Amino acid sequence: MFAARALRSSTPVLRRAQQTRLQSTLQGAQDNAFNRERQAVKDHAAATSDLWRKLSIYVVIPSLLIAGVNAYRLWTEHWEHKSHEPPLEERVEYPYMNIRTKNFPWGDGDKTLFWNPKVNHHKQDE
Amino acid sequence: MSNLNRSIFQGHPFHLVSPSPWPLFTCISLLTLTTSAVSGMHGFESAGYWIPSALILVISSMFLWFRDVISEGTYIGNHTLAVQKGLNMGVALFIVSEALFFLAIFWAYFHSALSPTVELGAQWPPIGIEAINAFELPLLNTVLLLASGVTITYSHHSLIQGNRNGALYGAIFTLVLALVFTGFQGVEYSVSSFTLTDGAYGSCFYFGTGFHGLHVIIGTIFIGVGFWRMLAYHLTENHHLGLESSILYWHFVDVVWLFLFLSVYYWGS
Numbered sequence: 163m164f165a166a167r168a169l170r171s172s173t174p175v176l177r178r179a180q181q182t183r184l185q186s187t188l189q190g191a192q193d194n195a196f197n198r199e200r201q202a203v204k205d206h207a208a209a210t211s212d213l214w215r216k217l218s219i220y221v222v223i224p225s226l227l228i229a230g231v232n233a234y235r236l237w238t239e240h241w242e243h244k245s246h247e248p249p250l251e252e253r254v255e256y257p258y259m260n261i262r263t264k265n266f267p268w269g270d271g272d273k274t275l276f277w278n279p280k281v282n283h284h285k286q287d288e
Numbered sequence: 289m290s291n292l293n294r295s296i297f298q299g300h301p302f303h304l305v306s307p308s309p310w311p312l313f314t315c316i317s318l319l320t321l322t323t324s325a326v327s328g329m330h331g332f333e334s335a336g337y338w339i340p341s342a343l344i345l346v347i348s349s350m351f352l353w354f355r356d357v358i359s360e361g362t363y364i365g366n367h368t369l370a371v372q373k374g375l376n377m378g379v380a381l382f383i384v385s386e387a388l389f390f391l392a393i394f395w396a397y398f399h400s401a402l403s404p405t406v407e408l409g410a411q412w413p414p415i416g417i418e419a420i421n422a423f424e425l426p427l428l429n430t431v432l433l434l435a436s437g438v439t440i441t442y443s444h445h446s447l448i449q450g451n452r453n454g455a456l457y458g459a460i461f462t463l464v465l466a467l468v469f470t471g472f473q474g475v476e477y478s479v480s481s482f483t484l485t486d487g488a489y490g491s492c493f494y495f496g497t498g499f500h501g502l503h504v505i506i507g508t509i510f511i512g513v514g515f516w517r518m519l520a521y522h523l524t525e526n527h528h529l530g531l532e533s534s535i536l537y538w539h540f541v542d543v544v545w546l547f548l549f550l551s552v553y554y555w556g557s
Contacts, residue, residue: 200526204448207525211445211454218442218461222435229431236424256416258407258487267328267336274484276477 310353419557
C-alpha cells in the first residue's frame with residue numbers, strides 16, 4: 163500500500179514500469195468455452211489461410227494467364243474476321259434495331275452511351 | 289449506494305441508438321434523387337443539375353451516417369455480439385432482396401429468349417444480332433471474378449489468423465482484379481456491335497450486365513472501405529462485420545455473374 167503510493171508520486175520512468183507490470187498480469191484470455199472456441203477459429207484460420215495463399219498464387223495466376231492468352235487469341239481472330247466483312251452501311255437494319263422514341267439527353271441525341279462508329283451504325287445518318 | 293451504481297450499467301446487450309440527423313437527411317436526399325430522376329426522364333430541362341446534386345446529397349448522407357456507425361461500432365463499443373447478430377441478419381435480408389431483384393431481370397430475359405417473337409426472326413439471338421463470343425472476354429472475366437473470390441478469402445482468413453500483411457495484400461489483389469473486370473466490361477460494351485436500343489436482345493443484355501456491372505462497382509467500393517478499415521486498425525480478428533458483409537456481397541455478385549455467363553453469354557449466343 164505504502165509502496166504503491168510512493169511509486170505513484172515518483173518519476174515517470176518508474177510509473178511506466180509499474181503500469182506495464184500491471185497490464186501484463188491482465189494478458190491472456192480466460193480459459194472458458196467462449197475463448198476456447200475463439201482460439202480454435204483462429205488456429206483453424208492459420209491452416210486455411212495458407213491453403214488460400216497457395217491457391218491465390220499457384221492456381222489464380224496460371225488460370226488468369228491461360229484465360230488472358232485465350233481471350234487475346236480470340237480477340238485478334240475476331241477483328242481479323244471483321245476486317246473482311248462488308249461495310250456497316252450494307253448491314254440490314256431490322257425494324258427492331260436502333261429504336262428511338264425521343265432524343266437521348268447527351269451528344270447529338272441519337273448515339274447510345276457506349277456508341278462506337280466502328281461497329282455501330284444507324285441508317286438515318288446516311 | 290449499490291442501487292445508484294446499478295443504474296449506470298446496461299442490463300441488456302442491445303444498442304439503443306441515440307438521436308441522429310442522418311435518417312432524415314437520407315430521406316430528403318433520396319426523395320430529391322427520385323423526383324429529379326423522374327423529372328429528367330420526363331424531359332424536365334434542369335434535371336441535368338438536379339440529378340448530380342441529389343446524388344452528391346445521397347452520397348454525403350451515407351458517408352456521414354456510416355461515419356457515425358463506425359464510431360459506434362469500432363470506438364464506442366455499441367456493437368456487442370447480439371448487435372452483430374442483428375446486423376448480420378440485416379445484411380442477409382438485403383442480399384435476399386438483391387437476389388430477387390436479379391431474378392426479375394433473368395425473368396425478363398428468359399421471357400424474351402425462350403420464345404422469340406416473329407419480329408425478331410423467331411430466333412435468339414434475333415436475326416441480324418451478332419452476339420458476343422462467350423469464350424473471349426466473358427470467359428476471362430469469369431476467371432477474374434472467381435480469382436477475386438479466392439484472394440478475398442485469403443485476405444479474410446489472414447485477418448482472422450492475425451496476419452496483417454496477408455489480409456492487406458489479399459484485399460489489394462481483390463481490388464485490382466475487380467477493377468480489371470470492370471475495365472474489360474467497359475471494353476466489351478464499347479466494341480459490341482449491338483446497343484441498348486436494339487430490341488429485346490439489347491434491352492435484356494444491357495439490363496442484366498449493366499446492373500451486374502453497377503453491383504461490381506459498388507462491391508469494389510464496399511471491399512475498398514473494408515481495406516481502408518484494416519489499414520486504419522479498425523478491424524480485429526474477431527470483429528470485422530463490415531468486411532465480412534462486403535465479402536458476402538462480393539460472392540453474391542460473383543454468383544450473379546456465373547448465371548449471366550451461363551444463360552446470357554453462353555446459352556444466349
